[in-house]
Amino acid sequence: MQPVTQVSGTAYPWGQKNVDTDVIIPAHWLKTVTREGLGKGAFETVRAKPGNIFDDPRYHGAPILIAGDNFGCGSSREHAAWALADLGITAVVAPSFSDIFSGNAFKNGIVAVVLPQAAIDRLLEVAQDQPVTIDLETMTVTTPYQDRFSFELDAFRRQCLMEGLDEIGLTLARDTAISKYEAGVSEHRPWMSGERADASTLVESAGRT
């Protein structure tokens, strides 16, 4: 993952509340087996209407999206984050995010910034014709009008973003601790290793006959 320290530029001043992941990327786009090319389907139902914000030339290619409460609610599809990234969006600012979406966003280098509604209202106004800057070092959102809004960010997520860390690689390095935990489970909760599925109802069972 590419390190992210700052996102600066035009922002879509959308402000829409309860934007669900079916709106970000409808299900028929989910039949892909790769992460690429989903920008074409991003906000498809919104973009079907003339005069929509995503096809407004003023905001074309904006790296920031300003939204309302509960952004990314609904389905766990990471395709929503992939679609935003493919559209060129690397930061979303909203009063709240769904927990699953926010995790997916960070894993794809998209910064999910939580600010109070009053700050969002101000940014929606400024972003009509001015750029916005999100800085991970200072954890602030600023505008050319000297607005300065501080935000909080989970320390680990911030570190992963700023250093572009490979989370799986980090965890694999903890192999000894994981093996030790597994040994404890085998001793204290032996049933956890589990019965395998009834092969007669499976058709195919891995490594078994």
Add this chain to the structure above:
Amino acid sequence: MSSQPLTLYEKIWADHVVERRDDGTCLIYIDRHLVHEVTSPQAFAGLRANGRSVRRPDLTLAVPDHNLPTTPRRDASGARLPIADPESVQQLDALKRNTREFGIDYIDAIAAAQGIVHVVGPEQGFTLPGTTLVCGDSHTSAHGALGALAFGIGTSEVEHVLATQTLLLSQSKTMEIRVDGTLGFGITPKDVILAIIGKIGAAGGTGHVLEYTGSIIREMSIEGRLTVANMSIEGGARAGLVAPDDTTFAYLKGKPMAPKGDDWDRAVAYWRTLPTDPGARYDRTVTLDATNIAPLLTWGTSPEDVVAITGTVPDPDSFADPAKRDAARKSLEYMGLTAGTAMQDVGIDYVFIGSCTNSRIEDLRAAAQVAKGRHVADGVHALVVPGSGLVKRQAEAEGLDRIFVSAGFEWREPGCSMCLAMNPDKVPPGLRCASTSNRNFVGRQGPGARTHLVSPAMAAAAAVTGRLSDVRDLVTA
């Protein structure tokens, strides 16, 4: 050991901490991982690209559900019928290939055990109390019905779990949802969860793990609890728990993948230690008196847009929040509804009985009770889609399929079907569906489709009357 009283969530969390980082993030062990065809291909590709293997294939189970057409899968001679959509075929083939390559048990589309991943887990006994269970699907919260800490994850997390059997997580806040009272005649677990979401809102549970408590939850069957926990995510909560009890143990005993013999006894002894201790504190408690709930349904395009079947389409101006007023106006336009219209005057075109929320045997029995001796109204297209091959087999043994078919419903093969518009079962643009699924989002059941979320009995009532109807007028106590 501290003697501080703990909640069910805190106990499960504590038993799964592999390591705690200085910043408070914990490496949490994952006991069970369900995999389906839509959110896994990129995860397997990631493993392959980095030369990584699956750490615990024995704790992983794969089944296709989202893409599968629900029309017959074999011809008269038993040969497998082809799937028309090449993209679906590509994704389904990828799941089969990936599970074979990485040594994961795979339930094939034509296997008796096949079904919706959240129906399969509990009925196989793969889902167990006190476990951490994940799946690349937000309705994984369903498994919380058995006292498992179960939540949906994205594809990067699917890859992380496949490679390491862990996830890096921060502890959530806790919210108790206590439901007491007495359920009236015709009121089902679906009505209870719609009432809860109507009360807390679609973002009410964000950042929290819910625990459902109270007499109504204790008296519910596992099927009912699965319906409730399933929709935790529609209230913004990634997970929702029900404490394991004798109902849970009776349900699990003898299930194919549940512990056997001495293991069973040891497991039950452990499971009995899990319920929340007296005096344990939740960050928030919400109470609901279920005594006066009427059959509920949704009127708008968010699951929080809940109204009683005896009510009317709300006036957008009646909402205090300006953003909600605006959203309500857009919802009514999309839904083709006018404020003040009686819900029971709204005609419907489609009925969908199925999905991971409401496709289990009790759901089908409730719908069949309404359908029996009646007929689907003219012009209405009604589908019944069992949640798994085993549910289908049980329903057919009870004769439910014959009740549905003679009433004019279509009796289908198991899958996600009309819940999410990823397979041929879709609601056409501008048409209206009474659906037992979990999401009424714009375009969820197909572009331009209009969804009203209801219970299985209410869906069957809509099917036979051709409009949104109060099931209590059709069935007597």
